Amino acid sequence: MNDLYYKSTRSNKEKILSSQAIVNGIACDGGLYIPSSFPKIDKPFLQLKEMDYRQLAFYIIKKYLTDFDGEELKSCIDSAYDAKFDSPLIAPLIKVGEVFFLELYHGLTLAFKDMALSILPHILKVSVSKLNIGKDIVILTATSGDTGKAALEGFANVDGTKIIVFYPKEGVSQIQERQMTTQEGNNTYVIAIEGNFDDAQTGVKRIFNDKEFNRILNDNGYMFSSANSINIGRLIPQIVYYIYAYIKLLKLGEISSGEKINVVVPTGNFGNILSSYYAKKMGLPINKFICASNENNVLYDFINTGIYDKQRELKVTSSPSMDILISSNLERLLYDLCDNDVDMVNGLIGELNKSGRYEINSRMKNKLGDFYGEFTTDSETIETIREVFKDFNYLIDTHTAVGYDVYKKYIKAASDKTKTVIASTASAFKFPESIIGAIDSKFRVSDKFALIERMAEITNKTIPKGIKDIGRRKILHNTVCKQEQMKSVISEILGL
């Protein structure tokens, strides 16, 4: 039907179909898989605007999973975007003042990671059976807080899989930690790392690329795959909601067909914003990609100077899911910026691994023109939450607040009137200890789980079912290890 295939950002040798790319997770050469070309949105937006989320997801994802038949994909979509989501719209678009918040947190774990991780396990399962792999898949995941829980929820009790999640002990919110350590399921393993997210992610990547360890795994009937956004199966479902936001704006009469919009994305590993970039490559009219960082502002520096420099202290902020210095998916953007020059990508990543820094050439810098990068401090974040709640009676979480504050800085700098969609990446209920102080002047530190109830009271909202009673759930996981011990922990779990 068409000749789309997947290849690595670091070489041109491998050419594989989507099912194989999703099962592999990461390319043999350590690079990331990308589609060989970007399929185009080939229906008028005025026609698309009548679609619901599932229909649009089918239309878009089908273009990428070319070796899936319609029935297979439809069943994945129906199992993913169902009543697990507490809004039938799946991703409601809410107008607040002059901007539109795209609420991506209505899934089970209250963060946007559910948008892709509700479907990835189903896609992976179909892929495994298509390829006759005959091995159990071990999903190895590093998390800055939200991916871990969303992946655990997605893969719990899925036959033929085990899921092992590593999270930074001091780097996630209390609710995030409790969500993970109370995870049920006969195939779920949660381990805290003494270190930060980058330590966990680097450790996981190293294990993926450890040929000898992979051989041992293989001999024991296992195979690794990834639920992190290095897996292209995470990015494809995320393209859908940007197009969904667009057709909703159209339906609301806020824009006319073909009119450009801006997107604001609170960014860490660069997966979410890259999906919006891919949506543009498919034909979605996006004017600016507004990349919002917290005080770990490597991407702000990169977008403004062309220099990526991870040599700095990682800060623990109130937006922990963005506490990242090595944004993995930037490699996919680099590939695009240098017109698919794998030698260039290899050179830059090589420098990053060797010296912790690289600089792109002026031609690549010029192609960054569609991006705007800014950052927000922790105190600005809390102030933003307070203001938005006071002015609009609308509660945003710390990550979304970073996005909103950066948007305000953008407007000040650019006085741009383009309609703007802000990716609202988590529910405020996930970060009560940071948020309560912004909205409740009588706030006193009390039981952290009681804070959730207080928040519900002030905002007049019901506590999302994903965290209701979380304080009373039994802790089922309590292993802590050092980065060097990750391999032996895995060996123990798998009985190698």
Ligand SMILES: *Cc1c(COP(=O)(O)O)cnc(C)c1O
């Ligand atoms: C993961 C996460 C982000 C960062 O998304 P990336 O795709 O890693 O850039 C932002 N906000 C929240 C709430 C998240 O969970």
